[in-house]
Amino acid sequence: KVKEDRLMRDLHETCEWGKGERWGSAPTETGMSRLSLSDADKKARDWFAQTTESLGCVVTTDFMGNQFAIRPGTKDGPPTVAGSHLDTQPTGGRYDGILGVTAGIEMLRTLHDNDITTSFPVGVVNWTNEEGARFPISMVSSGVWAGCIPLSHAHDLKEVGTGTATMKSELQRIGYLGEVDCNHETVPLAAHFELHIEQGPILEAEERKIGIVQGVQAYKWFTVKVRGADCHTGTTSFSHRADAMLAAAKMIVYSHRAAAKRGALASTGILQLKPGSTNTVPGSVDFSLDIRSPDDHIVEEVEKDCRVAFAALAAGDNIDGLNDHFTPSSKSCEVSWILDTHSPATKFHPDCISCVESAASSLFGNDTEALTKPMTSGAGHDSVYTSKRVPTTMIFVPSRDGVSHNPVEYTRPEDCAMGAQVLMQAVLRYDIR
């Protein structure tokens, strides 16, 4: 059995590196701000390597900085792993990703204490830049491992904002560029299990303990670039403007409607405007657009709808009442799209799902149906990419108020421990395949 105290101690102690905004008075009541490949992330990585080595693992770091801590089994062969990530959002919480990695380490501690040798190797993986918050492709390093994203493309990714660092320069800077190719053939796995907080409100609302994740919804991330012309806010009539900010505002409003109509999601989390002066109408706005739906076709539909509407809005056409017929402009903006991330809808592997189901049954007995639920994940996870190469699934535990990507993100210690227990048992069940 995993130990709740020890798990929570690992989790909160490592959260000293990159501690974020305080939301309560207790020492652990802060969020996290541990962007990938930052100095704080380096400290968390050092701890991961030292701790897993002390538990009898061999740690391999690949060219994307992914850390594979592998504990030998009776027989040789690819390991069954528990994987997740130690990076966070700029204003994230203590559970997203971190719980999955520390629960994996708790599994190693439990095996170690009880002197258990598995049939095949088992281990824990810390994937780099899962969040996509600092380098704008989520799950980029499991994506390279799976052969879905070229290594050079990932290495060249520039950090969001005005900085000039790339993934490669930051991997080098913190000493985590690694010694082996990032590839599912160089570092093969047998199966990938990921414990994660739900990040949504369902388990809590239905008073369930464990979500048995069947798959992940589809999403696409774009950078939309709107180009008009800088001009004076006081001397330029509306009809002489090509106002990139106004056009972008209309597009953001439109994208929300286009998604809402179809039960999908659309969100803008980044917006950069130039030149950035109160009395200059901005000639340049770039914004992020994140479109999601469990159905790949609906993501495509929302995208298509927005592409047509954005072009029309930029040209000054009165789409959906968003351009005022009484201020026609003689000038128009240009709009272009860059696809940053595409993560199609994912289905997880029945063998892994049944390992999680039987782990849960063994714990909950007759209450299994009441306390568990088959779910689809709204967020992407490294399991999306591992599932393309090896049997994979995920385990969800409840999120208070469904809140995530926010400092107040919270999951109760007993729920964390329950998730860790199911994770360990699922890994061990898969190991005796």
Place this chain on the structure above:
Amino acid sequence: KVKEDRLMRDLHETCEWGKGERWGSAPTETGMSRLSLSDADKKARDWFAQTTESLGCVVTTDFMGNQFAIRPGTKDGPPTVAGSHLDTQPTGGRYDGILGVTAGIEMLRTLHDNDITTSFPVGVVNWTNEEGARFPISMVSSGVWAGCIPLSHAHDLKEVGTGTATMKSELQRIGYLGEVDCNHETVPLAAHFELHIEQGPILEAEERKIGIVQGVQAYKWFTVKVRGADCHTGTTSFSHRADAMLAAAKMIVYSHRAAAKRGALASTGILQLKPGSTNTVPGSVDFSLDIRSPDDHIVEEVEKDCRVAFAALAAGDNIDGLNDHFTPSSKSCEVSWILDTHSPATKFHPDCISCVESAASSLFGNDTEALTKPMTSGAGHDSVYTSKRVPTTMIFVPSRDGVSHNPVEYTRPEDCAMGAQVLMQAVLRYDIR
């Protein structure tokens, strides 16, 4: 008579400091990026002091870094000055402000060459941070001089964006904190004339040479702060969001409509969003709102309309079709307003206006009516504040395509020289009052 070549040489040579984006192949075909109190601005200030001293002026710098270059007359008394500014927008042009100062210096050169002594002192003023681009109050230093803005408030102004510099710290850093109080009593003026590019399309369209400026339209600048809650873009349904970016987008669209309906202007030139991650719905957006009209009451009306509508939009009410009835949210945003600048409508002084009229008549003769035009300025200028203390007016020259606050801003050399000629003659006419 002023010398066109010499004027344009002064203008373009000083534009080497803070040269901006290139738009043509000729050496002078670039914009300007000389933010107030930057290193480039320091060089332009040093040049201003050296040049005017070499032309027989005494230069006084006040606590706001305003530079007063005064040339003695036969009698003592407050000087009649030509004033404007040497700072620019981040992506500005070579004429806005710079023409007014260099034309003032051309006046000094002409008096010097012709050994003319005026009745009373005359001079040139370089006002600090007219643009309000770096420190977000436009004409702040003439505002302090006029007693309309407290010195300490101006000194404490923080630069726009993420920097921590204040006006005072930057004045100190570049050595321009000055030696006398910034005050119309400490440094009195007799009258203030300002030559400026029109920054609008009218003179060019009507093939006129000189705008005789009667006054300046009213404007108010606000920072609007929208606060919601950070959450996950993939796991948070629209009904659980308090999306500050979406709310801000609706407000920007609304403000444009509210202004357009009343023939006013509303513009957003700055928008800062936090935390700034593709997959986090932003909980915090601050944006600038610049509202203008020749009529003070209409500025008030647009403001009031927006205050009511923004509050309703933040609360999720369906104002003007901007909130979708089919995605009511259980959460709402908060909105608050900060007033950054208020510049009421300004009327210039009849004595100064008639000096400009007679200067123009003496040059254009029978064509005066065809080649000049009484105008209202859409942009604020230091003359707005000087007009509160001393007789003031402005002279406009044509702007190509009406474009300003843009690197391609352009006024023909002959038009610049014509403006400088009218400026000098108006100052000399006022001097023999």
